[in-house]
Amino acid sequence: MPPKTDIDLYTAGTPNGQKVNCLLEELGLGYTVHKIDIAKNVQKEEWFLKINPNGRIPAIVDKTGGKERRVFEGGSILLYLCQKYDTDHSLSFEYDSDDYWEMVNWIIWMQSGIGPMQGQANHFYRYAPTKIDYAIQRYQTETKRLYEVLNDRLKEQEGKGEGLWLVGGKYTIADLACFSWVNWAEWAGVETKPFTEVVKWMDTINERPATKKGVNIPDKFEMKEAMKTKEGEEEYAKHHSNWVMKGQEADQEKHK
Numbered sequence: 001m002p003p004k005t006d007i008d009l010y011t012a013g014t015p016n017g018q019k020v021n022c023l024l025e026e027l028g029l030g031y032t033v034h035k036i037d038i039a040k041n042v043q044k045e046e047w048f049l050k051i052n053p054n055g056r057i058p059a060i061v062d063k064t065g066g067k068e069r070r071v072f073e074g075g076s077i078l079l080y081l082c083q084k085y086d087t088d089h090s091l092s093f094e095y096d097s098d099d100y101w102e103m104v105n106w107i108i109w110m111q112s113g114i115g116p117m118q119g120q121a122n123h124f125y126r127y128a129p130t131k132i133d134y135a136i137q138r139y140q141t142e143t144k145r146l147y148e149v150l151n152d153r154l155k156e157q158e159g160k161g162e163g164l165w166l167v168g169g170k171y172t173i174a175d176l177a178c179f180s181w182v183n184w185a186e187w188a189g190v191e192t193k194p195f196t197e198v199v200k201w202m203d204t205i206n207e208r209p210a211t212k213k214g215v216n217i218p219d220k221f222e223m224k225e226a227m228k229t230k231e232g233e234e235e236y237a238k239h240h241s242n243w244v245m246k247g248q249e250a251d252q253e254k255h256k
């Protein structure tokens with residue numbers, strides 16, 4: 001039986017948001033979804049900055065047991081939720097075991113590598129008002145390099161009989177963290193096909209009931225469907241570039 005929890009989840013339909021939604025579903029925890037409309041810059045409002053001073057989603061407030069605790073940054077939230085509520089280590093490992101620290105390595109690697117690099121690839125490939133080839137190449141190449149690191153690790157683990165998982169022969173929050181971004185590869189204009197182990201790993205994770213539910217919170221995940229036609233792709237890009245550019249303009253105004 002999952003523990004009874006009272007968690008406020010602040011999220012949006014983006015890679016960083018989806019990973020936390022998926023974990024809450026995996027653990028079967030009780031939570032309330034608060035959709036943050038990043039198109040309206042709600043994440044920069046006074047009340048939200050008290051929850052995440054960095055003004056970004058995802059964030060949670062855990063009110064379980066009557067005490068409120070805020071947790072922000074995707075990697076931090078994954079570690080927190082598992083430390084508190086994954087007591088049988090179904091998606092994590094015992095604190096301070098070798099596998100635990102290896103799991104932390106891959107989470108931090110994702111948070112400081114794939115997330116920001118692929119995020120910049122998205123920006124320059126999809127949203128920048130002027131197309132700068134150098135920037136697109138730089139971030140797409142770095143994303144591919146990181147995917148290769150992931151692919152090699154998965155291949156190595158499988159070769160050792162550890163299954164197609166990053167750590168300890170099972171699906172954990174290290175896989176979930178990386179998956180949340182690789183699942184958006186096409187949006188950054190990066191093909192996953194050359195990374196054969198990554199593709200198999202991603203397909204398996206996409207089949208998990210918690211993933212299917214989590215990626216559709218707070219809105220239906222439409223990117224892959226939209227990408228099937230040129231018009232769909234353009235429409236999706238238009239909608240998203242709207243909020244990205246509005247947010248950037250607001251930041252530029254504030255910091256000029």
Ligand SMILES: N[C@@H](CCC(=O)N[C@@H](CS)C(=O)NCC(=O)O)C(=O)O
Pocket residue numbers: 014015016017038043055056057058072073074075111115247
């Ligand atoms: N390092 C942060 C990144 C969070 C992040 O960049 N969130 C994006 C959505 S994917 C956001 O809130 N963007 C709105 C903004 O930049 O104002 C994490 O992993 O939680």
